[in-house]
Amino acid sequence: MLETILKTKKQEIDTLSMPAYEQVEKRSLYQAIKHPTRTVGLIAEVKKASPSKGLIRADFHPVDIAKTYEAAGADAISVLTDQHYFKGHRDFLTAIKKETSIPIMRKDFIIDELQVEESLRIGADAILLIAGTVPDQKLFELYQSAHEKGMQCLVEVHAASELSSLLSVFTPELIGINNRNLKTFETSLSQTEEIASLVPQQCTFISESGIHTFEDVTRVQKAGAGGVLVGESFMRAETPSIGITNLFGESNDETTS
């Protein structure tokens, strides 16, 4: 599947039309995750659909969802901008950036410098970079380029071998451990537990995907995660805000009023 997505991305890059610069301020994802609202950081994802689950939320209003996330104490927002496989859009990110005040991360398959520039122009504070999509050296170049442009990065790995190979080239400030295998789509929180011990002390790591319950959050927190990245379970909740309070075992005012 990843191979197919990357093929599409290459075609998109060939015909990419550069958007105009959005004049927006930069917000720090690294700082937000270091000083989270709760005991563990939360990156809440705006996600309409995915290749593994199909349509996740039909009643989808990206700006409203993002505002609700912010009000419910999310530390940052991840916005899927891939159109073909995730029904996202780069315009969603720009609109969300303008209506919120927390850091906004662009979630896409970024494999080329042109997409880094595009991310800057649409107003992203941070971008996702995925180990294994390009050689580690190239990933490092994209990482440096993002920082030169004033953006930050979440560098995602799926396997211990990917992380050790990456660390031989560079040490990202913020590492994402994806519990979902992008080749098979299976999720397992034991991924986080297995890979956590390889994360250098000075780095923060985020446990991504397949987190649905308070027990799940507690489990990855115990493994050392400084944050969680959650999409689907919020998108399927009655409202995203109910999803957040439930995930953190908090009582919910919306249900009692």
Ligand SMILES: O=P(O)(O)OC[C@@H](O)[C@@H](O)c1c[nH]c2ccccc12
């Ligand atoms: O919806 P979930 O299971 O809570 O997962 C969110 C996020 O981790 C997932 O969307 C994701 C993680 N890495 C990615 C890379 C590309 C696209 C999507 C992703």
